[in-house]
Amino acid sequence: MRHWFRSYWTEEGTWFYFEVDADGWVTRQVELQGPSAKPIAAASLAEWQAARTAGTLADCEKTFGAAAEVPVHEWDNHELHGLVLEEFETVWxxxxxACQARARNRSASGA
Structure with a gap:
């Protein structure tokens, strides 16, 4: 069973949106930074694992970022606000x- 929630991390000025599996592992993660909620990550664990196997992990992380590497129950002091799937999917x-557009722009500019 999957669950969805978000959490605001004041020290980073970032909203984190998570999809977690029944064991508390993050399967998808979105990071929105600053007052404008700029998307800075939209990572998928399955995609990350496939990229690692294929040897394309650096490109994957450059485009989409990475998902949390520890289960939710090991996090310290982060207030979690529940979401429904539709809310998560809209943000996702x-x-x-946005991440794909940034990657295309980097590629077009040769960066």
């Missing part, structure tokens, strides 16, 4: 689109 799709 917008963040993925």
């Amino acid at each position: 799709l917008a963040a993925r689109t």
Whole structure:
């Protein structure tokens, strides 16, 4: 069973949106930074694992970032706000689109 929630981390000025599996491992993660909620990550654990196997992990992380590497129950002092799937998917799709556009712009500019 999957669960969705978000958490605001004041020290980073960032909203984190998470999809977690039944064991508390993050399967998808979105990071929105600053007052404008700029998407800076939209990472998928399955995609990250496939990229690692394929030897393309650096490109994957450069484009989409990385998901948390410890289960939710090991986190310290982060207030979690529950979401429904539809809320998470809306944020996920917008963040993925923004990350892909940034990657295309980097590629077009030769960066």
